[in-house]
Amino acid sequence: MKVVNDVQGSLELAVPLIVDKTTVYVKKNIRKFESPDTDDLYTWDEYQYDKDEFIMLLNTDKQKLEADLVYVAMMTGVDLNV
Numbered sequence: 297m298k299v300v301n302d303v304q305g306s307l308e309l310a311v312p313l314i315v316d317k318t319t320v321y322v323k324k325n326i327r328k329f330e331s332p333d334t335d336d337l338y339t340w341d342e343y344q345y346d347k348d349e350f351i352m353l354l355n356t357d358k359q360k361l362e363a364d365l366v367y368v369a370m371m372t373g374v375d376l377n378v
Contacts, residue, residue: 298344304329310338320350 314321322343329337345353369376
């Protein structure tokens with residue numbers, strides 16, 4: 297993963313997730329860049345992942361969520377059909 301802070305670009309690029317052939321770009325803290333010289337510029341913090349790295353990250357997050365659901369079910373006695 298590579299982190300690039302304060303990336304600037306157009307509104308079309310200021311979207312939370314972009315996937316291309318080899319890289320996944322996760323953009324956070326997207327905000328309009330206030331400048332007297334331009335009115336269509338945005339800035340954000342960008343996290344760049346290799347596609348395989350991103351897939352592994354999603355799988356890890358999924359496993360954590362499943363474990364949390366099992367824990368909640370055990371603690372509450374509710375059958376969540378996990």
